Amino acid sequence: MTFLSHRTHSAQGFKLFSVLLLAAILALFGWSVADRQARAANPPAAVLSLGGAITEIVYALGQGDRLIARDTTSTYPPEAEALPDVGYVRALSPEGVLSVGPDLILSEEGAGPPEAVEVIREASVPFVTVPERYSAEGVLKKIEVVGAALEVPDRAAVLSEAVGDALEGAMARAEARAGDRKRVLFILSTQGGRITAAGAGTGADALISMAGGVNALSDVEGYKPVSDEALVRAAPDVILMMDRGGDHGITDDALFSMPPLRLTPAGESRSVVRMDGLLLLGFGPRTAEAVDGLSAALYGEGS
Amino acid sequence: MAELSGVVPPVRNRLGRARALHWGLALALLGCCFLSLQIGAADVSLTALLGKVARGEALGAMERIVLLEIRLPRLAMGAMVGAALAVSGAVMQGLFRNPLADPGIVGVASGAGLGAILAIVLGAMLPGWFLALAGNQLVPWAAFVGGWGTTLLLYRVSTRGGRTSVATMLLAGIALGALAGALSGILVYMADDQQLRDLTFWGLGSLAGASWAKVLAAGPLIAVALCVAMFLGRALNGLALGEATAHHIGIDVQRMKTVAILAVACATGAAVAVSGGIGFIGIVVPHLLRLASGPDHRMLLPNAALLGAALLILADVIARTIIAPGELPIGIVTAVLGAPIFLWILLRRRGFVEV
Amino acid sequence: MLSATGIEVRYGDHLALRGIDFRARAGEVSAIVGPNGSGKTSLLGAITATVPYRGAVMLNGRDIAGQRPWELAAQRAVLPQAARLAFPFTVLEVVRLGLQAGTSGARDEVPMLALSRVGMTEHAGRSFQDLSGGEAQRVMLARVLAQVWAPVADGQPRWLLLDEPVASLDIAHQLQVMDLARDFARAGGGVVAVMHDLNLTALYSDAVTVLSRGRCLASGHPRDVMTDDTLSEAYGCSLRVSVPPAEGLPYILPQSAAQW
Numbered sequence: 001m002t003f004l005s006h007r008t009h010s011a012q013g014f015k016l017f018s019v020l021l022l023a024a025i026l027a028l029f030g031w032s033v034a035d036r037q038a039r040a041a042n043p044p045a046a047v048l049s050l051g052g053a054i055t056e057i058v059y060a061l062g063q064g065d066r067l068i069a070r071d072t073t074s075t076y077p078p079e080a081e082a083l084p085d086v087g088y089v090r091a092l093s094p095e096g097v098l099s100v101g102p103d104l105i106l107s108e109e110g111a112g113p114p115e116a117v118e119v120i121r122e123a124s125v126p127f128v129t130v131p132e133r134y135s136a137e138g139v140l141k142k143i144e145v146v147g148a149a150l151e152v153p154d155r156a157a158v159l160s161e162a163v164g165d166a167l168e169g170a171m172a173r174a175e176a177r178a179g180d181r182k183r184v185l186f187i188l189s190t191q192g193g194r195i196t197a198a199g200a201g202t203g204a205d206a207l208i209s210m211a212g213g214v215n216a217l218s219d220v221e222g223y224k225p226v227s228d229e230a231l232v233r234a235a236p237d238v239i240l241m242m243d244r245g246g247d248h249g250i251t252d253d254a255l256f257s258m259p260p261l262r263l264t265p266a267g268e269s270r271s272v273v274r275m276d277g278l279l280l281l282g283f284g285p286r287t288a289e290a291v292d293g294l295s296a297a298l299y300g301e302g303s
Numbered sequence: 304m305a306e307l308s309g310v311v312p313p314v315r316n317r318l319g320r321a322r323a324l325h326w327g328l329a330l331a332l333l334g335c336c337f338l339s340l341q342i343g344a345a346d347v348s349l350t351a352l353l354g355k356v357a358r359g360e361a362l363g364a365m366e367r368i369v370l371l372e373i374r375l376p377r378l379a380m381g382a383m384v385g386a387a388l389a390v391s392g393a394v395m396q397g398l399f400r401n402p403l404a405d406p407g408i409v410g411v412a413s414g415a416g417l418g419a420i421l422a423i424v425l426g427a428m429l430p431g432w433f434l435a436l437a438g439n440q441l442v443p444w445a446a447f448v449g450g451w452g453t454t455l456l457l458y459r460v461s462t463r464g465g466r467t468s469v470a471t472m473l474l475a476g477i478a479l480g481a482l483a484g485a486l487s488g489i490l491v492y493m494a495d496d497q498q499l500r501d502l503t504f505w506g507l508g509s510l511a512g513a514s515w516a517k518v519l520a521a522g523p524l525i526a527v528a529l530c531v532a533m534f535l536g537r538a539l540n541g542l543a544l545g546e547a548t549a550h551h552i553g554i555d556v557q558r559m560k561t562v563a564i565l566a567v568a569c570a571t572g573a574a575v576a577v578s579g580g581i582g583f584i585g586i587v588v589p590h591l592l593r594l595a596s597g598p599d600h601r602m603l604l605p606n607a608a609l610l611g612a613a614l615l616i617l618a619d620v621i622a623r624t625i626i627a628p629g630e631l632p633i634g635i636v637t638a639v640l641g642a643p644i645f646l647w648i649l650l651r652r653r654g655f656v657e658v
Numbered sequence: 659m660l661s662a663t664g665i666e667v668r669y670g671d672h673l674a675l676r677g678i679d680f681r682a683r684a685g686e687v688s689a690i691v692g693p694n695g696s697g698k699t700s701l702l703g704a705i706t707a708t709v710p711y712r713g714a715v716m717l718n719g720r721d722i723a724g725q726r727p728w729e730l731a732a733q734r735a736v737l738p739q740a741a742r743l744a745f746p747f748t749v750l751e752v753v754r755l756g757l758q759a760g761t762s763g764a765r766d767e768v769p770m771l772a773l774s775r776v777g778m779t780e781h782a783g784r785s786f787q788d789l790s791g792g793e794a795q796r797v798m799l800a801r802v803l804a805q806v807w808a809p810v811a812d813g814q815p816r817w818l819l820l821d822e823p824v825a826s827l828d829i830a831h832q833l834q835v836m837d838l839a840r841d842f843a844r845a846g847g848g849v850v851a852v853m854h855d856l857n858l859t860a861l862y863s864d865a866v867t868v869l870s871r872g873r874c875l876a877s878g879h880p881r882d883v884m885t886d887d888t889l890s891e892a893y894g895c896s897l898r899v900s901v902p903p904a905e906g907l908p909y910i911l912p913q914s915a916a917q918w
Contacts, residue, residue, distance in 0.1 A: 091504050091511060091632065092511065093630030095344045095628075096344040096623065096629055098365065098368070098369060099345035113504075115512040115516075119368065119372050119373055122368060123365065123368045202496070225492065397744075540747075542744075543744040545742065547708045547738060548738055550727050551735065553727045553731025553732070555726065555728075597746070597748070
């Protein structure tokens with residue numbers, strides 16, 4: 001909570017500073033900034049959202065009409081895709097960002113390049129970074145931060161409670177379903193025959209355990225290319241992948257014809273689960289859905 | 304001269320054509336500069352702004368920021384980097400007597416890449432006060448030091464008894480490049496998800512990170528290196544006949560090699576450090592100019608600076624407007640423009656006996 | 659005067675020249691002959707400061723070791739055996755490269771005059787890389803001539819140092835090139851030429867140095883040096899030298915082993 005209030009205070013401070021700065025320019029050049037001042041006094045009406053989960057939260061808070069643009073990863077809900085796309089959050093074009101005319105930028109962690117972010121801050125546009133933690137609490141924290149930045153804390157509290165309840169329910173159901181815990185391997189890519197999979201500390205790792213599974217590759221940190229032998233030793237019961245829709249994805253046949261996978265329990269039973277990437281790894285309002293979906297896919301709908 | 308009365312020179316003076324081209328390119332560069340300030344994702348243009356100034360109106364904060372803090376440093380950096388890469392390419396091709404050489408041959412690119420990757424992956428391990436001091440500039444400085452250090456090492460390895468063997472340098476460059484690549488590979492394995500994405504974008508090259516701080520850091524290095532390189536024209540012409548003949552016509556070949564290698568390491572190192580890896584400018588620009596006005600390095604080098612700057616500025620305009628408000632990495636634009644030209648060069652060369 | 663004393667040239671373990679003394683006078687064509695591997699090109703390399711050597715080379719009374727490349731370039735021009743050009747310079751541009759030494763009283767017409775001397779004027783605008791071997795050789799000679807255009811400058815002779823100047827030329831151009839060399843010498847300059855063709859050597863040179871296995875076998879006027887014994891020993895095959903009375907110059911005929 002202290003973190004949250006600190007954030008909003010600094011955003012307010014920024015706005016105050018921007019008004020003072022604009023006033024100074026006004027005094028120097030005799031240019032009217034009336035409409036800008038008026039805008040700054042009201043809740044931000046032109047919001048740029050950088051990050052798929054953040055965009056989802058904005059819509060879930062019923063504030064979708066305040067969005068004026070989004071980043072490439074913001075693909076849900078479908079109406080978000082109609083917004084102008086300012087590109088990938090790590091390779092922002094400062095002019096592109098400013099050109100959509102935001103009076104508030106909500107961003108996930110790691111926006112860049114640093115120089116671009118610096119220029120954007122210099123342009124006196126409030127820039128709120130939403131913290132990322134891969135847990136149920138992390139999801140709720142995001143909702144709080146976004147709600148505060150949009151100045152709709154009441155709605156945020158309601159959403160937070162609903163999402164919190166849903167997550168609790170989903171995790172309890174997952175716990176109940178899970179008998180013999182399955183070892184799950186999240187494969188990020190199979191590019192060039194080299195398998196890159198999720199180790200500890202990743203979003204996939206967190207979601208797998210929330211869904212009552214065990215990350216088969218918990219002895220490495222982060223997303224790593226994995227050797228054939230390490231894959232065999234990891235012995236996953238199920239392969240988890242992002243559903244990239246059509247041509248990007250690898251077929252089951254191609255996947256299980258990769259020698260190291262053929263030798264795993266997952267390969268023998270040809271168990272693979274595909275889920276939407278943003279749903280799975282976004283840690284947004286739909287995370288409960290992701291937990292439910294994954295646990296059902298792992299252990300079946302029943303019990 | 305009675306002897307010559309019957310033999311009026313039938314040759315058109317290509318040096319004259321190159322000089323005319325020089326002024327043409329200067330105009331083209333000005334045009335590209337105008338374009339770069341005029342258009343962009345934001346609804347701000349140079350003409351509108353100049354009109355306001357002429358009418359005595361003050362400028363809006365948005366206009367000032369977009370023009371002075373975004374487009375102008377980008378323009379400056381594009382010009383610097385483009386000129387540095389094109390001139391370095393021309394110098395390297397002259398030095399290695401091969402029109403397909405590029406600055407990467409002296410290890411700048413692989414060294415700078417290794418430096419950048421080191422900074423991205425292991426930067427967090429440095430003491431806090433150092434990180435605070437370096438700020439955003441840690442990766443560019445690491446890249447510059449990496450590129451420069453690799454070139455010096457290569458130069459040391461291939462210099463015996465006061466003579467630098469260009470062939471040894473070529474071979475040692477391949478070995479050092481492989482080593483740097485392997486070390487980078489190890490670091491990539493150690494990198495986390497965020498760092499990996501940073502690496503990917505660093506490798507593609509971009510001017511999106513342009514800032515006055517970078518322009519002021521890299522600008523003087525590039526300016527000095529390019530000024531020095533401009534005096535290499537005569538020596539590189541002589542070197543076209545081989546090292547021995549260059550010496551016979553009065554060129555201090557060893558000194559020229561030292562100067563050329565250091566200038567290229569300096570210019571390319573600084574360029575790569577601020578913009579990442581931007582390909583093809585170093586090969587395509589000198590080649591186009593040789594086709595247009597001959598291989599005389601005395602005009603090739605200044606013309607390469609102009610054309611390199613103009614092309615990179617143009618590529619940047621394309622990169623930041625074609626998918627506005629998003630932006631393509633400029634390395635993609637130069638590769639898309641440059642790769643076909645490069646292939647065309649290779650196909651043309653097949654017709655010749657040489658090499 | 660060009661003099662080399664106690665010249666040793668070593669390539670790794672191989673001693674190519676074992677302490678040679680060589681002297682060439684201005685106003686003369688001095689030829690260096692000898693079989694393959696006898697050290698001709700090494701000797702020229704030492705004189706031109708192209709290869710590392712031990713000993714002393716004096717050019718117009720000054721040791722070349724202490725002189726800067728451009729100081730040497732103002733006094734002598736060097737024709738290499740073969741040159742590969744890296745970029746598509748035109749013939750005229752190649753000839754101009756020699757001028758860039760800047761100290762030969764570089765006038766604009768010199769390169770064209772030099773080209774006309776070797777009969778390549780009409781090729782001035784062609785790409786050097788497209789020339790035949792013989793044409794390229796003549797253009798290179800024009801470049802060398804342009805570099806030291808005046809045989810005597812500031813009271814000092816200038817030097818043409820030629821490595822097999824007629825190697826890839828037809829008979830007419832061989833004579834043309836050797837005439838140019840002799841004219842340069844007659845005008846007060848110095849010419850040193852590494853030669854393969856013994857008869858051309860006899861015809862054009864004022865002094866001959868015969869090398870064999872890195873040593874100097876004989877040197878002096880062709881009439882005195884080019885004898886059956888010396889040449890047969892140098893080349894390791896039987897050669898018969900005859901002196902037709904009209905010209906008074908040696909003429910060398912190879913003999914088969916059986917006739918010897």
